[in-house]
Amino acid sequence: EAGVAQSPRYKIIEKRQSVAFWCNPISGHATLYWYQQILGQGPKLLIQFQNNGVVDDSQLPKDRFSAERLKGVDSTLKIQPAKLEDSAVYLCASSLEIGYNSPLHFGNGTRLTVT
């Protein structure tokens, strides 16, 4: 099966600029996640979708971050305006279902550098 696809792989922007990341999950996977991984830390959940509805966005900084999954398939994550502390790898993951023990499948991530 094709894996989770993310683009771009790398992005460098200046602070206060905006940026968008794209993710296409594994076909048939209902649940999609965006994680932020800062250097030296584990992945931190930003938002979780079930189909096109939001399950959990409690850790998403909503004043600057937004995400959508309009048709319940691919998703975009946007940051506007970016801050220096947003420099991180942004990981997209999907799982077949929302139940317990449905493992996550990760994309390669987008490495964002904010200067």
Added chain:
Amino acid sequence: AQRVTQPEKLLSVFKGAPVELKCNYSYSGSPELFWYVQYSRQRLQLLLRHISRESIKGFTADLNKGETSFHLKKPFAQEEDSAMYYCALSATGNQFYFGTGTSLTVIP
């Protein structure tokens, strides 16, 4: 609140030696624990999950609810085991919480 702790950021062992990567968790419900691995230049991928009770690439992990631990073990480390290892807990709604990771280096 859910929390996953991996006390060792770095771990080095010699090839052929036993290896144990520690993971402790706190969770009020019934936990589902996983180990994920990231090899150099590859994506984060599932290594094993406690409910499967299987051995993957020679690794095993036992859930100890009394000690709230889920340590990853392998009796004889190989060079190809060098990677970043993350312990993760799945809570209600399939929400995953990750530890900070342990970088394992197997010395030839």
